[in-house]
Amino acid sequence: MSDIHPETDDRVPPLLRVGRFLKDNPLIPLIGFLILLIGILEVMRPGILSPFWAGNMIKFAIPLAMLAAAQVLTMLTGGIDLSVGIVATSAAFVTATLTPLIGPFPAMAVAMAVGALVGLVNGFGAGIARVHPLIMTLGTGLIATGCLQVYQRFVIATGSDIPDILEWLGTGRTAGLPNGVFLFLPFAAFILWVMRFSGFGRLLFALGSNETAAKLSGVRAWQVLIALYVLSGLIAALTGLLYLGMIRAPSLSLAVPLVLPSVAAAVIGGTSIFGGRGSFAGAIVGALILRVIDTMLTLARMPEGARIALFGLIILAVTALYVRFTETR
Amino acid sequence: MSLVRKQAWVLGLLGLFVALLLITRLIQPNFGVNGLESLARASLPFAFATAAMAVAVIVGGIDLSVGSMMAVCSVTAAVLMESMGGVPAIAITLAIGTLMGLINGTLIVVTRVPDIVVTLAMLFVWQGTALLILPSPGGAASAWMRSAITGSFIIPGLPNALILVAVIVAAIWLPIRRSKLGLAIYATGSDETAAFRSGVATGHTKAMAYGLTGLFSAFGGLSLLALTGVGEPVPGPYLLAAVASVVLGGVILGGGVGGLLGPIIAVFILRIIRTILTLAGFDPNVTTIVEGTIMVGVVMFGAFLVQRSKRQAA
Numbered sequence: 001m002s003d004i005h006p007e008t009d010d011r012v013p014p015l016l017r018v019g020r021f022l023k024d025n026p027l028i029p030l031i032g033f034l035i036l037l038i039g040i041l042e043v044m045r046p047g048i049l050s051p052f053w054a055g056n057m058i059k060f061a062i063p064l065a066m067l068a069a070a071q072v073l074t075m076l077t078g079g080i081d082l083s084v085g086i087v088a089t090s091a092a093f094v095t096a097t098l099t100p101l102i103g104p105f106p107a108m109a110v111a112m113a114v115g116a117l118v119g120l121v122n123g124f125g126a127g128i129a130r131v132h133p134l135i136m137t138l139g140t141g142l143i144a145t146g147c148l149q150v151y152q153r154f155v156i157a158t159g160s161d162i163p164d165i166l167e168w169l170g171t172g173r174t175a176g177l178p179n180g181v182f183l184f185l186p187f188a189a190f191i192l193w194v195m196r197f198s199g200f201g202r203l204l205f206a207l208g209s210n211e212t213a214a215k216l217s218g219v220r221a222w223q224v225l226i227a228l229y230v231l232s233g234l235i236a237a238l239t240g241l242l243y244l245g246m247i248r249a250p251s252l253s254l255a256v257p258l259v260l261p262s263v264a265a266a267v268i269g270g271t272s273i274f275g276g277r278g279s280f281a282g283a284i285v286g287a288l289i290l291r292v293i294d295t296m297l298t299l300a301r302m303p304e305g306a307r308i309a310l311f312g313l314i315i316l317a318v319t320a321l322y323v324r325f326t327e328t329r
Numbered sequence: 330m331s332l333v334r335k336q337a338w339v340l341g342l343l344g345l346f347v348a349l350l351l352i353t354r355l356i357q358p359n360f361g362v363n364g365l366e367s368l369a370r371a372s373l374p375f376a377f378a379t380a381a382m383a384v385a386v387i388v389g390g391i392d393l394s395v396g397s398m399m400a401v402c403s404v405t406a407a408v409l410m411e412s413m414g415g416v417p418a419i420a421i422t423l424a425i426g427t428l429m430g431l432i433n434g435t436l437i438v439v440t441r442v443p444d445i446v447v448t449l450a451m452l453f454v455w456q457g458t459a460l461l462i463l464p465s466p467g468g469a470a471s472a473w474m475r476s477a478i479t480g481s482f483i484i485p486g487l488p489n490a491l492i493l494v495a496v497i498v499a500a501i502w503l504p505i506r507r508s509k510l511g512l513a514i515y516a517t518g519s520d521e522t523a524a525f526r527s528g529v530a531t532g533h534t535k536a537m538a539y540g541l542t543g544l545f546s547a548f549g550g551l552s553l554l555a556l557t558g559v560g561e562p563v564p565g566p567y568l569l570a571a572v573a574s575v576v577l578g579g580v581i582l583g584g585g586v587g588g589l590l591g592p593i594i595a596v597f598i599l600r601i602i603r604t605i606l607t608l609a610g611f612d613p614n615v616t617t618i619v620e621g622t623i624m625v626g627v628v629m630f631g632a633f634l635v636q637r638s639k640r641q642a643a
Contacts (some may be wrong), residue, residue, distance in 0.1 A: 030643035130636050132582075134393070134445060139570055139625035146617035153614075155503035172637065260453055273446050305562075309457025320440035 059178035065287035066239040067262035070232040076204040078275030079133030083141040088240030088255035095248035096160040099203040104163030119233025127225030170245025208275025338579040371599040377549030384570035388538035389518040389584030390444030393620035396564035397455035402550025407468025407560025413472035430543015434536035459562040468560035518584030573624035576631035
């Protein structure tokens with residue numbers, strides 16, 4: 001391998017060089033890591049690998065990857081959205097309880113509106129009042145939980161019904177692949193398009209890299225942030241609809257356990273929690289990695305507490321490594 | 330000037346609290362010593378969580394893992410008390426709380442990752458730890474511990490819980506605030522670079538401040554155990570309440586300003602609003618919504634103040 005700039009490369013310490021390589025091509029080591037993990041899984045339980053198992057893994061990685069999209073987009077501006085879990089849960093619950101009353105499609109529309117509304121409040125807090133998004137989304141999450149509990153009182157008698165299309169998306173299979181991919185592929189294409197090619201995506205990167213510079217160049221930060229959090233709420237609501245079809249039992253804490261793994265998937269996928277750098281493709285691989293790790297922990301009979309603690313440590317370790325390698329915050 | 334303004338803020342909070350007490354009395358004429366006593370008891374874990382959060386905010390950070398550390402301490406004490414006496418169990422729990430806080434602080438200093446990210450990750454680490462110690466609510470609290478926070482017999486009319494929180498926080502915070510460490514904490518919080526250049530060991534100071542946060546969280550966990558009688562591994566809604574009380578109590582997010590008295594009065598204000606709503610006949614879930622909205626509003630207002638002071642400084 002002949003270097004074009006040998007003299008500059010010599011001065012860069014090897015660790016930092018590895019870090020830069022990982023930063024520029026996060027997908028290569030991630031996919032390698034995923035294959036390694038699958039290999040370990042096959043050693044742990046020979047014969048586990050099968051097309052059915054792969055389909056199942058993809059099926060359960062899809063909602064995680066979708067919520068991770070919300071985290072990637074908000075993290076681009078240095079934010080985070082911790083309300084996605086309760087938004088997804090609310091969307092699922094509203095859809096299931098309103099379907100017998102007003103029909104499946106109006107019910108789904110109401111559910112999406114709920115997501116947009118929570119996103120709007122988040123965007124107002126983060127964009128106009130300048131509350132740290134973490135605190136803001138935590139607060140709206142708490143309020144939304146209360147609202148959902150009050151709402152439950154009113155609909156407790158109506159019963160629940162799950163729209164056929166969601167059930168088809170959530171549980172059906174076509175040629176060995178879960179039907180969820182029919183929702184996920186266009187969704188992923190849309191997110192990748194937003195991040196790579198749309199003006200909105202560039203504004204997100206600009207705000208996250210250097211907010212002052214972006215503002216001086218004429219970016220109206222509050223408008224971008226409001227649009228961003230509304231989009232994040234819509235993504236969370238859509239995930240809730242899909243998850244409802246998968247689990248088929250609406251509850252008041254349906255998607256809440258997905259919040260932490262969605263943050264972890266985004267961070268593992270190379271998205272910086274400090275803004276300005278992120279990749280949705282990485283987050284998808286991150287979601288798959290988390291699902292494989294989850295399977296391993298289940299096989300090893302790890303208790304729930306160890307799993308939660310491990311996810312926290314993964315987030316911390318990956319973030320600390322990025323800070324160390326890239327020497328940026 | 331700023332000192333006068335700070336004291337005025339605390340006095341204003343106290344006035345607001347008294348006004349809210351009078352409103353409570355108007356709604357429910359027989360709200361008296363008993364009502365005040367149960368209010369103080371219910372506020373106890375919130376007060377310690379807020380004291381813990383306030384120290385972290387004053388040093389210029391924030392600790393999102395306060396609720397989880399409280400859960401770890403609550404289950405640790407509950408498990409220990411099944412096999413040993415109350416006093417050694419409490420001592421061990423306090424040591425564990427301080428240790429957890431020191432781990433948080435050291436990780437922040439060593440990894441150079443911002444406080445909010447480290448403590449978010451540690452929130453889950455400690456929550457997982459609590460679930461490992463006790464997968465479902467259980468354990469036991471010694472009887473004397475439960476009775477220590479009830480009643481109002483030390484000074485008639487003043488609830489024991491109130492005296493307890495005042496004595497513990499004052500005994501820990503006042504000597505520290507007057508010491509070199511206290512000065513270093515405020516200096517690091519106002520301007521870390523300036524403090525470092527003036528010879529303050531900012532890393533050490535931060536770690537110690539987070540240790541203090543852990544210690545107050547341990548008291549919070551113990552009071553939680555004393556309140557309910559069982560160790561509860563899933564943390565309650567203490568995080569947002571603590572942040573809101575800290576902001577309402579006049580501690581500015583960003584550090585270096587404020588004390589612990591204001592935030593603790595703010596805790597009682599937020600709790601008495603809940604009492605008023607309950608007495609006024611609101612559904613408990615509606616109360617949660619109103620409370621959440623108030624807390625988010627308070628935090629928004631605090632952020633607005635920070636923005637304005639930044640604009641004035643610029």
